Amino acid sequence: MNKINLDDGELLSLYIVGNEEAFEELLNRHKNRIFTSIYLIVKDRYTAEDLMQEVFIKVVRTIKSGRYNEEGKFLPWVLRIAHNLSIDYFRKSKRYPTIIMEDGSSIFNSLEFSEAPIENEHIKQDTYNLLKLFVKELPDSQREVLVMRHYMKMSFQEIADATGVSINTALGRMRYALINLRKKFEQTQEAYDKTLYRR
Secondary structure (H helix, E strand, O other): OOHHHOOHHHHHHHHHOOOHHHHHHHHHHHHHHHHHHHHHHHOOHHHHHHHHHHHHHHHHHHHHOOOOOOOOOHHHHHHHHHHHHHHHHHHHOOOOOOOEOOOOOEHHHHOOEOOOOOOOHHHHHHHHHHHHHHHHHOOHHHHHHHHHHHOOOOOHHHHHHHHOOOHHHHHHHHHHHHHHHHHHHHHOOOOOOHHHEOO
16 A cells, blocks of 8 residues: 555554554654744754654654544644644743744834834843743733744744634734733833833
8 A cells, every 4th residue: 555645644544553654654744844843943953853752752652542533633733742842842941032023023013112212221121021021921822823923934824723723713812912912011010111112
């Protein structure tokens, strides 16, 4: 049987009944996509390779334990596992991305900061630190969409597939993330550059 012509679901069925070659074909089919999704978060080839091994281990354990129930959605399921493991590593290493909007500007622009120069570099740094803190405080679903969209450069369709939600839900999470960031800046008692924030 030519496994190349089989779809993911058929290969999984073969693997579940003991065909190891079927799983090898699945890995060969998707490993580049999985590796890329991890690498875009961790930005280190060796770390990405280690995490990809963890992903495969978790996938195998889940399938062999009979807990896999994502029939027909193998790749989005694996990408969710890869994403979650990468984000866990990302959080532990305390490396949070600078979020860039679609026009190439920083997220500060989406928060309606003007283009006037900031004369006090300390206030500028404090404002940036507040932004990083506020991003960390967002609900997981909202923070993940921000990271996947602006750091992993994923389309909203890819985000929807990877997180198992509709495109409208992914778009909504993005919108609420930005709204929440605006509110956090408005409500903070910490010093930040208020002259640049249009109320």
